[in-house]
Amino acid sequence: MSKGALPEEAPDGQMGPRLLSYVAVLSGLYHLSVRKIQRLLQDQYGTHFSIGLISEAQGRVSSMLTPTHQALHQHIKKASLVHVDETTHNRNGEEHTRWVWLLSSEDAVFQQVKYFRNKDAAKSILGEHTQAIVVSDQCPSYNWIEPERHQFCLAHVQRNLQQMADYSGKGLTASIGNRLVLLFKSVFRTQHRYEAGDVDEIMWRRRMVSIHQRGID
Template identity: 40%
Template structure:
């Protein structure tokens, strides 16, 4: 294999030509240095992938170390576990004091205990087995054979609703691969199932969740405010994308083959009349600017990258823009905490917006070539940058959508790729159910178990009220 070699050095015939070459190489070196210094503070690089020598610093310029030791501080109000209510399944042991005192008197115990100490434990974990036996008989006169048929409510697979739900929840919410699931069922429950049987169980759960997944999608699309984000997803050797759309009460996941406008329309619809909060990605450009708010967390990272560039011109302009962005966050937080009035809040925002545009215009022709485009794009998207000024319910960031995706990203690191289209459907439908259950503050396992049970027993399933 031939090794790659550097091209021959350029020739020059005059000092002016040499200066041009030096200037070009200097700009190229500055661009490579900026890329090398990328971290989670000034780019989209996740903290887990940045080098140890390139850790991100504090985002807030006014934040200083307190000098205190980690952990609970003196006079800190402690948090204790609340006593669990005594149910029928709980056993109560009562301990009474001695009947007589040292002086010879009779000790009368109080009606209520002075101390309640609860000990939780797990029962012996096992499984239940129901064997369904179908008999065959023959007519005593004509000899015709008759076979008994299993009732409709008997599952045709070897797994019941609870086991199906347990496997699906463990595979997604708790990031267990099929191999680990197989080992857990063997060690904890003494159940022996092949990897194919576990995969088939996941496939059946996928089919049962089809209607629920559609209901969640319709619920998200009908919301007045949506936050959207996407991350990479891989099926075998093909790179795909997991998209997430989040509303106030539901979260919808969808695997798409690309990260483009077609995928965005498949997720959000062609015509959008609600407010959408996203990053600056171009796939959302078909949406009207009046219905879209850009994420200020992404904007802050972009201007911090300009500030931390090695070029002095970039540092000055980026520093001013970062200071304005921090001021926007600080003003918004004080306003939401009712620490400043409406008049003062909007007056500050108008002043910050004017200064923001001034420094962006300077950066559009004074910054290096790498960052001029960022400044020009922010100027062109000014309506979407400050859309939150027209709606007090509009958030500054789409961090909620990123937090929803985080659970899937952790699972992706543990369980790696999917192998088929059915595997893509399993992940998108299960994570839609899990994250929606979190928003509704209900148990994802109990909800899934109810869906699986109704489908396996061939009973009509009613859509929950929060999805209707």
């Protein structure tokens, strides 16, 4: 009995690389359940893949991407300045809320889904001994970061100040809020003009110092 060898381009299994990638996109990007993926493939292509095979395909793609995913994470953690954020991630009607964590540097973005939004989760994303300047919202999960290396996201701070300015009781609270909102708008306007090349670094520094002085007077 003789047995011929498969061509090199023959897929390893019932799904080729394009279909594996498609299944991964349906799951990871569009959050479709395995059963919905099964139904969609049947409606689109007339295929009849089992639930187990589709689940296995997801695992194969995950294994293929793991080294690149980990390398990207390590690369960003070495940056001198990083941004971190987290948001809810509901999947397939599950009762337990998941969280998508995002870590970004100037040249790359890393995302990971976790079951928690606590300090341990933040440390696993940033690295417990990170030396980077970390920009985040005011979530308590980041309170372990040394203050001199922790920058609150100014957009979030401005939103909080706007709430002060809109305070229904008016009075001193609203007055302080309005003043601080104007200062923050000056900061953003100056930064945007610098990034657009309308002012040089010397002028940018002078204006930022002036805004800072107005804030403490």
